[in-house]
Amino acid sequence: MATPTTNYFRITLLRSAIGLPKRTSGVLAALGLHKRLRTVYHPVTQTVAGQVFAVKELVDVQEVDRALSKQEMKGLRQPEKGYFVETKAGAVGRENA
Numbered sequence: 001m002a003t004p005t006t007n008y009f010r011i012t013l014l015r016s017a018i019g020l021p022k023r024t025s026g027v028l029a030a031l032g033l034h035k036r037l038r039t040v041y042h043p044v045t046q047t048v049a050g051q052v053f054a055v056k057e058l059v060d061v062q063e064v065d066r067a068l069s070k071q072e073m074k075g076l077r078q079p080e081k082g083y084f085v086e087t088k089a090g091a092v093g094r095e096n097a
Helices: 022-031 046-054 070-077
Strands: 008-013 039-043 059-064
Touching: 008 046, 022 046
Parallel strands: none
Antiparallel strands: 008 039, 008 059
């Protein structure tokens, strides 16, 4: 018997729940979202879909094929190594101007 592939919801809290009803903040807490711009992964189920629907104005949701670990998420946020040298616009080809 083949096991079905599990997809995940990638849920990121974009807006704060300050000033909203306790029910809304309770749904966010149940999803594991306590701070803005935090991302959590939950398997795609009807229960989680209902919770996301209840707070759809506050979150960004994407369906992904696997959940990333904390180290992988940190690696995505790291900038490229090295540096770039930028020149002033129009300075190319001008000498002693």
